[in-house]
Amino acid sequence: MAVDVPTRRALLTGLAALPVAASAAAAAERKERRSKKRKPARPKIQHVDVAIVGAGVFGAWTAWHLLRAGKSVRLFDAYGAGHARSSSGGASRVIRMGYGADALYSEMARDSLKYWKELSDTASAPIFHNTGVLWFAPQGDSYTAQSLAWLQANRVGHEHGDVSWLQNKYRQIQFYQGETGILETEAGALIAARGVQEVIADAQIAVERVVMPAPLFSKRIKKHTLPDGGTADHLVYAAGPWLAELFPQQLMHKIVATRQEVYHFGAPQGDSRFAPPALPVWADFNNGRIVYGIPDLEGAGFKIAFDTHGPVIDPDTLERQLTPAGIAEARAYVARRFPGLANAPLIGGRVCQYENSSNGDYLIDRFPGQERVWLVGGGSGHGFKNGPAVGKRVAAHILDANLAVEPRFSFATKGTVAARTVF
Numbered sequence: 001m002a003v004d005v006p007t008r009r010a011l012l013t014g015l016a017a018l019p020v021a022a023s024a025a026a027a028a029e030r031k032e033r034r035s036k037k038r039k040p041a042r043p044k045i046q047h048v049d050v051a052i053v054g055a056g057v058f059g060a061w062t063a064w065h066l067l068r069a070g071k072s073v074r075l076f077d078a079y080g081a082g083h084a085r086s087s088s089g090g091a092s093r094v095i096r097m098g099y100g101a102d103a104l105y106s107e108m109a110r111d112s113l114k115y116w117k118e119l120s121d122t123a124s125a126p127i128f129h130n131t132g133v134l135w136f137a138p139q140g141d142s143y144t145a146q147s148l149a150w151l152q153a154n155r156v157g158h159e160h161g162d163v164s165w166l167q168n169k170y171r172q173i174q175f176y177q178g179e180t181g182i183l184e185t186e187a188g189a190l191i192a193a194r195g196v197q198e199v200i201a202d203a204q205i206a207v208e209r210v211v212m213p214a215p216l217f218s219k220r221i222k223k224h225t226l227p228d229g230g231t232a233d234h235l236v237y238a239a240g241p242w243l244a245e246l247f248p249q250q251l252m253h254k255i256v257a258t259r260q261e262v263y264h265f266g267a268p269q270g271d272s273r274f275a276p277p278a279l280p281v282w283a284d285f286n287n288g289r290i291v292y293g294i295p296d297l298e299g300a301g302f303k304i305a306f307d308t309h310g311p312v313i314d315p316d317t318l319e320r321q322l323t324p325a326g327i328a329e330a331r332a333y334v335a336r337r338f339p340g341l342a343n344a345p346l347i348g349g350r351v352c353q354y355e356n357s358s359n360g361d362y363l364i365d366r367f368p369g370q371e372r373v374w375l376v377g378g379g380s381g382h383g384f385k386n387g388p389a390v391g392k393r394v395a396a397h398i399l400d401a402n403l404a405v406e407p408r409f410s411f412a413t414k415g416t417v418a419a420r421t422v423f
Contacts, residue, residue: 051226057195061199064202074205093190131276133283135182135285139178157184163178238377264302265334267301291333357380
């Protein structure tokens with residue numbers, strides 16, 4: 001298909017109008033937002049109901065829900081909240097609800113979106129950007145059809161159409177004949193590290209920079225001892241890719257961190273085709289492979305990533321430098337699908353990790369034989385969006401010891417391997 005490329009005159013005209021447009025957009029944002037001043041963290045106490053190890057998205061939202069339920073909590077992390085080596089660090093993540101026939105994750109994402117929106121509306125800067133999420137794939141793809149059926153059945157806002165609809169709506173993308181698409185209009189992108197930090201601030205809790213060892217288990221233990229001599233009735237290890245290091249006998253090869261690269265390309269001055277509202281978050285699902293990206297949010301540039309598992313890594317010692325081969329692959333893809341960015345400069349990038357469980361599902365279960373020790377992880381590439389729902393589930397288990405564990409999230413299922421869409 002032909003792609004509309006702005007002329008230099010059009011770009012200059014657009015640039016001249018930018019101050020007015022930006023001012024109007026800023027005014028609309030200020031009118032909609034209800035930002036509030038966060039209260040300071042509660043004073044630290046020596047004995048708490050729950051100590052949480054890991055201040056990423058799962059640990060932060062678990063603390064948030066427990067504190068809202070009236071429990072006392074301490075939150076620990078070796079590097080701080082949403083740090084660069086964590087699975088919750090970095091600039092942005094996708095939040096969507098279409099998961100094919102996997103209604104469990106669709107429902108968790110829908111539940112989580114409410115919490116993210118409320119947090120974003122009261123934050124000093126936005127956490128959720130309602131860009132929409134565009135999914136496109138060959139016509140007849142079952143995952144796409146199942147996602148559409150769930151969106152329709154649950155009355156979640158969306159649009160869908162064939163390749164002509166896609167071409168007319170997004171002329172900056174090169175679509176292929178026979179493709180079909182779904183636009184989730186209520187979905188979008190989350191600002192990652194800032195989001196984690198905002199959850200913690202809203203929970204009025206401080207993150208304590210401590211390396212927490214695995215607990216010494218004993219059936220006679222009623223209270224767990226913390227590094228500074230404090231105690232806790234319950235322990236939650238939401239340590240992401242460090243879980244297998246803490247519990248090697250139980251989780252080695254069942255929770256694995258793999259190396260991933262993301263790339264940010266810069267559109268020319270005045271070319272707004274690759275930023276909201278012209279471009280939503282997007283995902284290209286072809287031949288079983290997913291390539292996805294986020295439009296230029298907050299000046300970070302056009303983001304692209306490949307949803308494939310890289311080599312196994314150690315998140316502590318990994319040298320986080322982009323590879324020439326990875327950059328070349330990203331450039332080639334962008335040139336094919338987004339011709340207007342064929343010569344765009346690479347303006348940023350990040351080496352991060354997926355945190356994969358052996359069957360692709362989360363781990364939310366008690367440590368075997370320990371009623372008051374919980375392990376939470378396996379977020380992989382799709383865990384961030386569901387942080388509120390995961391934290392809510394963990395808190396519910398602590399509040400009600402008789403609540404049954406979701407079988408898919410149990411230790412028992414972490415011995416088999418199954419493919420999963422994870423972005």
